[in-house]
Amino acid sequence: MPERLGPPLEQPLFNRLVIVGLGLIGSSLARAARHLHLARTVVAADASPAVRARVAELGIVDEVAPSVAEAVRGADYVILCVPVGACGAVAAEMSGALVPGAIVSDVGSVKGSVVAQVQPHLTSGVHFVPAHPVAGTEHSGPDAGFATLFHGRWCILTPPEGTDPDPVAQVRAFWEALGSNVEIMTPQHHDLVLAITSHVPHLIAYNIVGTAADLEEVTQSEVIKFSAGGFRDFTRIAASDPTMWRDVFLNNKDAVLEMLGRFNEDLSALQRAIRWNDGEALFNLFSRTRTIRRGIIDVGQETPEPDFGRRKAD
Amino acid sequence: MPERLGPPLEQPLFNRLVIVGLGLIGSSLARAARHLHLARTVVAADASPAVRARVAELGIVDEVAPSVAEAVRGADYVILCVPVGACGAVAAEMSGALVPGAIVSDVGSVKGSVVAQVQPHLTSGVHFVPAHPVAGTEHSGPDAGFATLFHGRWCILTPPEGTDPDPVAQVRAFWEALGSNVEIMTPQHHDLVLAITSHVPHLIAYNIVGTAADLEEVTQSEVIKFSAGGFRDFTRIAASDPTMWRDVFLNNKDAVLEMLGRFNEDLSALQRAIRWNDGEALFNLFSRTRTIRRGIIDVGQETPEPDFGRRKAD
Numbered sequence: 001m002p003e004r005l006g007p008p009l010e011q012p013l014f015n016r017l018v019i020v021g022l023g024l025i026g027s028s029l030a031r032a033a034r035h036l037h038l039a040r041t042v043v044a045a046d047a048s049p050a051v052r053a054r055v056a057e058l059g060i061v062d063e064v065a066p067s068v069a070e071a072v073r074g075a076d077y078v079i080l081c082v083p084v085g086a087c088g089a090v091a092a093e094m095s096g097a098l099v100p101g102a103i104v105s106d107v108g109s110v111k112g113s114v115v116a117q118v119q120p121h122l123t124s125g126v127h128f129v130p131a132h133p134v135a136g137t138e139h140s141g142p143d144a145g146f147a148t149l150f151h152g153r154w155c156i157l158t159p160p161e162g163t164d165p166d167p168v169a170q171v172r173a174f175w176e177a178l179g180s181n182v183e184i185m186t187p188q189h190h191d192l193v194l195a196i197t198s199h200v201p202h203l204i205a206y207n208i209v210g211t212a213a214d215l216e217e218v219t220q221s222e223v224i225k226f227s228a229g230g231f232r233d234f235t236r237i238a239a240s241d242p243t244m245w246r247d248v249f250l251n252n253k254d255a256v257l258e259m260l261g262r263f264n265e266d267l268s269a270l271q272r273a274i275r276w277n278d279g280e281a282l283f284n285l286f287s288r289t290r291t292i293r294r295g296i297i298d299v300g301q302e303t304p305e306p307d308f309g310r311r312k313a314d
Numbered sequence: 315m316p317e318r319l320g321p322p323l324e325q326p327l328f329n330r331l332v333i334v335g336l337g338l339i340g341s342s343l344a345r346a347a348r349h350l351h352l353a354r355t356v357v358a359a360d361a362s363p364a365v366r367a368r369v370a371e372l373g374i375v376d377e378v379a380p381s382v383a384e385a386v387r388g389a390d391y392v393i394l395c396v397p398v399g400a401c402g403a404v405a406a407e408m409s410g411a412l413v414p415g416a417i418v419s420d421v422g423s424v425k426g427s428v429v430a431q432v433q434p435h436l437t438s439g440v441h442f443v444p445a446h447p448v449a450g451t452e453h454s455g456p457d458a459g460f461a462t463l464f465h466g467r468w469c470i471l472t473p474p475e476g477t478d479p480d481p482v483a484q485v486r487a488f489w490e491a492l493g494s495n496v497e498i499m500t501p502q503h504h505d506l507v508l509a510i511t512s513h514v515p516h517l518i519a520y521n522i523v524g525t526a527a528d529l530e531e532v533t534q535s536e537v538i539k540f541s542a543g544g545f546r547d548f549t550r551i552a553a554s555d556p557t558m559w560r561d562v563f564l565n566n567k568d569a570v571l572e573m574l575g576r577f578n579e580d581l582s583a584l585q586r587a588i589r590w591n592d593g594e595a596l597f598n599l600f601s602r603t604r605t606i607r608r609g610i611i612d613v614g615q616e617t618p619e620p621d622f623g624r625r626k627a628d
């Protein structure tokens with residue numbers, strides 16, 4: 001599978017790459033960075049002793065550090081791969097140990113809040129280039145990662161105003177080496193875009209699965225048995241990591257509530273159309289939504305196979 | 315692929331099986347019935363001349379009839395595979411041509427309304443056994459069908475009170491021969507179960523795709539590019555056939571509005587939790603929803619592979 005990533009670089013982009021948090025994203029980065037030789041040394045730091053032990057066992061990094069502060073000593077590139085709500089604490093832990101010229105980045109699903117949490121802890125000469133790879137699965141932990149996760153996906157960089165262009169170019173080169181397309185936007189715009197393309201979809205998926213679980217007229221076993229009519233797709237999304245998603249909603253409150261408000265308005269209109277037998281309004285919306293899917297398939301962000309290419313009748 | 319279905323029957327279950335409407339479901343039934351030799355003759359009827367021509371070209375039935383009335387002459391088993399709103403009209407067309415002892419069935423996603431539409435047209439001695447296979451894809455038309463669509467899936471039968479047990483047993487045997495598990499319930503209960511496991515999920519998927527298409531702050535091209543964060547899964551569901559789904563909502567109004575009301579209540583609570591930074595409430599819901607997915611995977615209605623087993627980084 002990692003063949004698709006291409007051959008290792010002859011000259012690594014970085015000397016000492018530290019990944020803090022070896023979950024789905026962090027462990028995927030470690031695997032890809034090792035495979036492609038993007039850094040001379042890949043170092044892991046994680047708050048969880050169990051994760052550290054497992055990462056050592058998997059052999060996906062060169063070094064497992066006992067603490068964040070130890071890990072980042074001498075690092076030229078540090079990537080925070082912890083839940084969004086933990087970024088400030090990790091930045092505080094490492095701040096004294098970072099040398100001028102080092103680049104700090106992250107992979108958080110929210111950007112405005114991460115910038116606000118991390119920047120105050122960074123000493124002068126340390127560069128901060130926030131990043132968010134728009135790629136993932138419903139699984140988490142170091143065993144869930146794989147080197148091609150970012151291949152063919154977008155990574156959004158949101159350098160705060162005044163960031164040096166050089167570190168931005170280096171972070172861009174890193175993600176491009178992983179096979180990602182890179183786009184640059186402000187943290188605020190990122191948070192709005194992701195609210196509608198990721199955060200609100202997750203919220204309503206969690207919500208409907210919760211609603212279904214709480215019914216009295218329909219049993220849980222009926223919901224499970226007859227889920228192939230559409231419901232089961234929502235359960236995939238609603239199986240994502242609870243800590244990560246709690247942090248996303250707490251840290252992107254304004255944009256999520258704004259998009260949710262629009263979703264609710266539109267849903268009220270649909271509800272009204274059903275109540276008043278307005279078949280034309282329903283038909284029009286149901287026809288219009290197909291073009292967006294076609295667009296997603298055309299730009300290669302989705303497989304055109306029916307049922308996502310799930311094996312037929314699994 | 316059809317090997318999974320097993321060998322053809324030595325004795326077919328029916329003599330003349332008529333399928334009215336050769337879309338995704340009808341053409342899948344035709345393919346499977348032919349492959350398994352479930353009837354001596356498989357006959358197709360469809361309102362659309364283009365579909366009739368395509369079905370003849372595909373060679374998936376023994377006979378393409380010029381009209382519904384011609385098709386059902388001498389039939390012992392007729393399955394309506396047309397949109398739910400068209401069932402009454404089709405029943406009216408065929409009513410005079412059906413012989414006593416014939417079994418009429420359907421595959422509609424709503425059952426109460428289909429019973430109400432079809433029953434008045436059936437002459438005495440004709441049996442009606444409504445059915446709903448809980449299986450499908452986002453594609454439609456005769457080219458989209460495949461013989462294993464129903465394999466390992468549930469088919470719900472909703473015989474109205476007073477239906478003879480014999481025809482019910484025959485319809486059950488038919489679906490079991492296709493590889494389905496059969497469950498029997500009332501039309502009313504069916505409509506409630508499917509409202510939460512299929513109809514409301516489709517409605518909110520259509521709705522969020524519509525909301526995303528209408529934003530001014532986020533462009534359509536951004537929505538498409540960054541859809542891999544969750545949104546694209548919703549677009550699959552929202553790419554389903556507009557006519558079929560319009561009919562579902564118009565014909566299962568009460569149950570859909572009831573379930574939608576609960577969905578909305580729960581969503582308001584979530585919205586409130588976000589507004590008031592109630593991380594615990596969020597975390598609790600997000601943890602609870604995972605068990606339902608585990609259940610779905612355990613009973614074989616879903617693949618455990620990440621991302622539905624989509625090829626990695628397609």
Ligand SMILES: NC(=O)c1ccc[n+]([C@@H]2O[C@H](COP(=O)([O-])OP(=O)(O)OC[C@H]3O[C@@H](n4cnc5c(N)ncnc54)[C@H](OP(=O)(O)O)[C@@H]3O)[C@@H](O)[C@H]2O)c1
Nearest residue numbers: 021023024025046047048081082083084108109136140141
């Ligand atoms: N999953 C996705 O689909 C996805 C996609 C794009 C971006 N992201 C972002 O990527 C980040 C990580 O997500 P993930 O899915 O990889 O999460 P994950 O699999 O849950 O892994 C997170 C890891 O970070 C560790 N950690 C937590 N707090 C820490 C701290 N203070 N110091 C050091 N380590 C700490 C966790 O240890 P414990 O096990 O002890 O908690 C865990 O090993 C999040 O910010 C998320 O928003 C996720």
Ligand SMILES: NC(=O)c1ccc[n+]([C@@H]2O[C@H](COP(=O)([O-])OP(=O)(O)OC[C@H]3O[C@@H](n4cnc5c(N)ncnc54)[C@H](OP(=O)(O)O)[C@@H]3O)[C@@H](O)[C@H]2O)c1
Nearest residue numbers: 335337338339360361362395396397398422423450454455
């Ligand atoms: N798709 C699913 O996932 C799924 C799953 C379970 C059950 N169902 C149910 O299965 C039924 C068919 O769905 P489908 O997805 O197979 O639809 P489809 O692919 O759109 O096919 C329906 C076919 O019926 C024809 N038709 C429409 N009105 C007719 C009439 N009055 N007389 C004769 N033929 C007529 C259509 O012709 P035109 O092309 O001229 O319209 C079309 O060829 C619906 O009741 C639906 O609720 C669907």
